[in-house]
Amino acid sequence: MVQFVQIVVNGVFTGGVYAIIGIGLSLIFGVMRIVNFAHGVFLVVGMFTTLFFFERLHVDPFLVIPLVVLVGGLLGIVLERFLLEPIVRAPEHASILMTVGIGLVLSNLLLFAFGDAPQIINTRYSTSTWHLGPITFSTALTIAFVLTVVVIGGLALILERTDLGRSIRAAAQNADAAELQGINTRRVRSLVFGIGFALAALAGALLLPQLFAHPSIGPTYTLKAFVVTVLGGMGNVAGAIGGGLLLGVTESLGAAYVSSSYRDAFGLAAFLLVLLLRPAGLFGRSRT
């Protein structure tokens, strides 16, 4: 029983990080109707930004998070303004190609700058743990989970309580109507892409103390983000949290009790089941 609880707890904590990867993708899709194929690469940019500050300036990865988020946000706004805004009225495949291209260019730039070896950082809490009764918690994963909860809470507050949040939700529901109400949807799109990039970069910073960074690992995370988003419902931010947790727990239980060789397959099987039974996602409403 203890072992089962331990495995579920691990799944929930890992799922929290999956959630934050998925939320950015979901938000971007909700407002911009763009499937961002560069999302995983944005996460890797976050990892390498953190790595840069850790290796060169010896700053703790968790302390540089505000800076990483800022860099991610600014990069997102600039990319949206100069590369995505000009094709906002173009057919859907144009944005797909554009985000694929952005991902390729960014990962190759990282390759030039940081080389091709997997980069692993060693912090004092990378392997430290704390205990609650017989259950062991990874310190790095706990910090990541707590920060994820704080950020998701903050994001929910912004979306629900502020003018900016209302503008974002209005643009997501009906961009033309929002425009007629005086909302600058162009600005909203830039901001949303910036927030999406910042959230992915944040996930990268949170993951770096536990995992390795490699310029070409982005697509692996993009796939995770897609699964989370589809599980939760495309464009549904709250759903992405549920999707992330579900994916984390499914993978953990499957890897522990069935076979670790098929760890990713359990998540994908859940993904297919949801698509078959609830095409709009577990927490999504179908759009007309």
Place this chain on the structure above:
Amino acid sequence: MIQTLLALALAFLLLGTAGGISGAAPASGEPIRLGAISSLTGSFATFGSMERAGYALAVDDINTAGGINGRPLLIDLQDDTSNANTALTVAEQFIRSGVPLVLGAYSSSITKPLAVYMARQRVPLLNSNSADDSITKPGSDYVFRVGQNTDAYVKPLFGLFKQLGGIKTIAILVSNNALGHSVENSLVTQAKDGDYQVVFDQAYDEGLTDFRPVLNRIKDIGADVLAMSSYEADAVALMRQIKEVNLNAKVFAGAGATGFAIPSFLKGGGEAVEYVITSAAWSPDVHYPRAHELFARLKAFMGGVEPSYHAIRSYAGATVAADALRRATTLTPEGIRETLLATRLTTPFGTVEFKDFNGFHNQNPLPSILMQVQRNKYITVWPPDVAVGKVIYPTPVWTARK
């Protein structure tokens, strides 16, 4: 495009070193070109950079010492981007351009299809660093392996277990790839032969590395030895998470060498990798002639970066190729293949000869060594005649460590 430029730059570099160093009788004239395939980019790039250094220094030494019967040797090293399909494309280009021998590749998952292709094309492949048994078992007349296979990696572990005593159960966790499964097979077979009980045996998917669920299972089952096989990043992540979930074993073993036996394992893993025992193909402690000297020269050649055994083995591979070229009566694939069969060469890596034994074909029967991480350094602990330190056994439990 970038890869082509890199490859051209490297070829230029190799050519440059070929003619640029003065010696007693430096090679001159038209170079003899061999093909080499390695992973210079992609997930195996760290190992690829070691292979590149090994080949480059070997070419440098060979040409300084007079080349191939007076003609300079050129190893045309091309990148397979850590991808088997790219390796096959490169091999096809090599064969079309008339290369009589190809060296490479790094990863077993790339070398396996490459070996089949080369055998079909009847052009010899000289491999230094892939360990999957099936590359030379049953192998083919055109595939020659300088380095150790996984059976050889695993064998000294069981020798050590026997000497240490008190080991009965083994848990196996390997990466889901050609090397991992070959190590798994070797472990299962040799455990059975030695009357050890395998209490857990699974492969894990590479990629996002959350090993906690499977490690908790192993913790629950309990085993005297946890034997693993992983590439670079996974090896560190595994040991970190083993510490995290407080999984204890008498021995943590890197049975497939690779990710457990390279300098970045020590740097990335820190205290979590202390006491890990890993197989290795070579260490500077071995008694082969010029071993120490080569290690120091390679380190200097690599700008102070510590070379792993992969660099040494590539150096040996290039030396063996040059030896075969010197002895060959015709520089054709068939001529070189026949000469390779008669190879018996002492290199700083060890004696290289291609033998048929236990179902292996054209396999160098060189034994492996074991190293243990002690105070964040690799200490050779097995076999006894090479060991420079004693094994720390059993591995202290995590809670008893500082």
